[in-house]
Amino acid sequence: MSAVKRNTKRQTTPAEVRxxxxxxxxxxxxxxxGEESYGRERLYxxxxxxxxxxxxxxxxxDVFHGDSVDTERFLDIYNSYPMMAPRRxxxxxxxxxxxxxxxxxxxxxxxxxSETTVLVAMGGKLDMRRKLFGQMSRQGMAMEFKIPYxxxxxxxxxxxxxxxxxxxxxxxxxxxxxxxxxQLAEMSNxxxxxxxxxxxxxxxxxxxxxxxxxxxSRDASVFDFTDAVGRGDRPQAVELLHSLLxxxxxxxxxxxxxxxxxxxxxxxxxxxxxxxxxxxxxxxLGVAPFFVDSYRKQARASSGATLWxxxxxxxxxxxxxxxxxxxxxxxxxxxxxxxxLTPNTRD
Numbered sequence: 001m002s003a004v005k006r007n008t009k010r011q012t013t014p015a016e017v018r019x020x021x022x023x024x025x026x027x028x029x030x031x032x033x034g035e036e037s038y039g040r041e042r043l044y045x046x047x048x049x050x051x052x053x054x055x056x057x058x059x060x061x062d063v064f065h066g067d068s069v070d071t072e073r074f075l076d077i078y079n080s081y082p083m084m085a086p087r088r089x090x091x092x093x094x095x096x097x098x099x100x101x102x103x104x105x106x107x108x109x110x111x112x113x114s115e116t117t118v119l120v121a122m123g124g125k126l127d128m129r130r131k132l133f134g135q136m137s138r139q140g141m142a143m144e145f146k147i148p149y150x151x152x153x154x155x156x157x158x159x160x161x162x163x164x165x166x167x168x169x170x171x172x173x174x175x176x177x178x179x180x181x182x183q184l185a186e187m188s189n190x191x192x193x194x195x196x197x198x199x200x201x202x203x204x205x206x207x208x209x210x211x212x213x214x215x216x217s218r219d220a221s222v223f224d225f226t227d228a229v230g231r232g233d234r235p236q237a238v239e240l241l242h243s244l245l246x247x248x249x250x251x252x253x254x255x256x257x258x259x260x261x262x263x264x265x266x267x268x269x270x271x272x273x274x275x276x277x278x279x280x281x282x283x284x285l286g287v288a289p290f291f292v293d294s295y296r297k298q299a300r301a302s303s304g305a306t307l308w309x310x311x312x313x314x315x316x317x318x319x320x321x322x323x324x325x326x327x328x329x330x331x332x333x334x335x336x337x338x339x340x341l342t343p344n345t346r347d
Contacts, residue, residue, distance in 0.1 A: 012143045014043050020141060021050040026087070028113040031133060031142025032122040033095065036145040038184035043143065044122045051118055053085035059063035060088040066098035066123060071105040078109050078117050088117050095123030097103050148184070151286065153177045156169040160188060161205070164195045169208035170288035179210070179222065183258060207290065222249060229310075230298035234342035241334055243277070246333035251330045255318050258341070259311060266307050270300035306343070 091302035318339040
């Protein structure tokens, strides 16, 4: 049986991209792609800043967009010499929007790479089977940015916070993970707001700080809402839901938070059977020990069947929300969902 040829090129790292330019050994092509936009955009900006010629940068840097590229002009610029500089930089943004015919038309540049032009391309989900992108990857440096797995989030959050000289308490990391999720661009925005909000205040950022920031100028916190649902406190849950919606909170954000909350309560019920200590329970749940007692109390107040019905209701609500209909319909969908999540009135 003949061997199957595989592309075994190792994934490039941001540090290697930076090092290649700093060592004056720039690759002919840099290709940044993938669904995770924060890291992709950040590396693109860093790369462009390092590559930008010190002499006549306005004449040696050209930016094109994939959905409106003039391929003939693009190739002319790619093959032209830089002006009073060792190289020129050509940028192709939104490469994922490049139509197939234009992609084919640009293939000559990977067949005969320029010695004086560096091409930086970036986009979302690319078809790496296309010759243009496949050859750029093989001949240059390529990096794919994937949506991070949830278990990687705490480390990423701490790294992003450290860049802003923020020290996060474990429970603050957990709150940010719960509220923002895997959207790193949004996580960056929340951390930036935290940095401004706290100023020069000493000490680590607490869970209360995160909740205060989320609830700045608001009467309700999304965390209070998920806890009210977990307790089965229907009156408070309804009041908080309506307050959140009136404050502009998006149902599309609330649904994932509630889903994760119910999943944690189900997991808590399972772990309770093992009679684990508090810290062991926290590790099993993937949360800070600070929250374990609350999860335990809520898990004991609900049956597994109720929680599973709640998850099914959330899935159905998510499907209904995706069909649109405006804020009045969103509120009706969430009210209906909440009636399943909190079937019994609690005083």
